[in-house]
Amino acid sequence: MGEAIVRVDGSQTPIIVRINGQRPTFNLGTDALQAKALRELDPVLLDLMEIASTVFAADGAIARGGATRPDMGAGWYRQFDFEIPVRNPELWQRPDVTAALCEVVETLTEDSVRFRFTQSNADPILQPYLDLDPNGASFDADEVVLFSGGLDSFAGALELLATTSSRVILVTHRSAQKAIPRQVELGQYLAKRFPGRVLHVNILARRTDQEARDSTQRSRTLLFAAFGQAVAHAFGAGRVSFFENGIVSHNLPLSPQIVGTMATRTTHPLTLRTINRLMQVVLSEPVGIENKYQWLTKSEVVSRIEQYGAAKQIVRAVSCTSIREQNSLHTHCGACTQCFDRRFAILHAGLADYDPEEIYGTDILFGERTTHRAITMAVEWTSHALRLGDLDEQAFMTAFGH
Structure with missing residues (x-):
């Protein structure tokens, strides 16, 4: 695709997103596949992947306010104006399509977004992000x-x-x-x-x-x-x-x-x-x-790994999203809510032997927390768990029902 132009909060200095090609700012592609795909991708799907990539690139390019409400300020919620080249601008400019796309992005991010689409110079067929082979597929998936x-x-x-x-x-x-x-x-x-x-x-x-x-x-x-x-x-x-x-x-x-x-x-x-x-x-x-797991707790999910004979793989699965803090010894930071969810679910399921304490940079139960963010997360997560434990069904719906 050509250059996508993204303006944030009305700024006259846009973010430029170039996917692949010359001087790319974003790489989109796959490793070579051993299997062959059934058919070439619909150009609409290529557009969809590039639009999603552009939104993702812009989303990460502009910092919000802090993680806690006192840090939020006016900077937490952002306004994005996207101008994106696509193969089929007539489709993407349709009011129902643009409205559906805005609804997805705004639901996910809580930002305000607008989209405008222009004609792309990209070949509608010969851009094989999925390394497609037109001769057929050797893997027929369900x-x-x-x-x-x-x-x-x-x-x-x-x-x-x-x-x-x-x-x-x-x-x-x-x-x-x-x-x-x-x-x-x-x-x-x-x-x-x-x-x-x-x-x-x-x-x-x-x-x-x-x-x-x-x-x-x-x-x-x-x-x-x-x-x-x-x-x-x-x-x-x-x-x-x-x-x-x-x-x-x-x-x-x-x-x-x-x-x-x-x-x-x-x-x-x-x-x-x-x-x-x-x-x-x-x-x-x-x-x-x-x-398919929307009605299961984390502990019930972990128990299914044991039920189907793969408890030894628990240590290989990484739940922590604090990628920068991970190393070969500490694959989990021990200070984020994902780590809390993981550790307590595993303890509740009786599978602690498959989740060594040393994989956590900060011990979940007894580790010292020195930053405001880490302390806030630990206190609020624990308080939340205690509140949930005290709620009956009616109180739960009063607190969380919409």
Whole structure:
């Protein structure tokens, strides 16, 4: 594609997003696949991936306010104006399509967004981000699993393979180098255990010049969903699945002190509904996207890993999103809510032997927390857990029902 122009909060100095090509600011592509795809990608899917990549790149380029409400200020909520070249501007400029796209991005990020689309000079067919081979496919998939390499997505893929005869494609977004080895290890484990039924597709999508200034990056869900939709069409899969426990998925507010998008909306039912609505208005044959673990707790998810004979793989699954703080010894920071969720779920499931204390940079139960952010997260997470424990069904709905 050509240059996408993104203006933030009315600034006259835009963010320029160039995907691949000359002087790229964002790389989008995949490793060479061993399997061949069923068909060439619909140009609309290529547009969808590039639009999602542009949103993701811009989302990470502009920092918000701090993680807690006193730091929020006017800088937390942003206004983005996107001008993006696409192959089919007539489609993307349709009011129902633009409205559906805005709804997805605004639901995920809580920002305000506007889109304008121009004609791209990109060849509508010969841009094979998925390394497609027009001669046919050697892997006929039933389902696509969006595979982060965390406990939930691993448990979901494992359960699907252990309880059905489905042929499954694991789609992984490769953005952080440190996460890749563990994602590969878990994919290889599943492929070896279920021979002939697993294909792991790794899609590279990351900035070329700098780390993200905003670490929340909630627009990543749209990017991940676009990849899942593209792979499903390329390999003939009939379903695309996220697997994320319901406590995280339903986005129960941790605290008034933890604002907006600090609480993930990755697989919130409203998020998935808006994404499916977008797919329905832009694609003639959309593949449904769902979260099959939305009614499970994290502990129940972890227990399924043991139930299906893979407890030894728990240590390989990485739940922490603080990538910069990870190293070969400490794969988890021990100070974020994802680490808290993981550790207490594993303890509750009686599987602590498979989750060594030393993988956490800060001991979850007894480690010292020295920063304001770390202290706030620990206090608010614990208070939230205690509050939930005291609620009956009526009180729960009063507190969290919408």
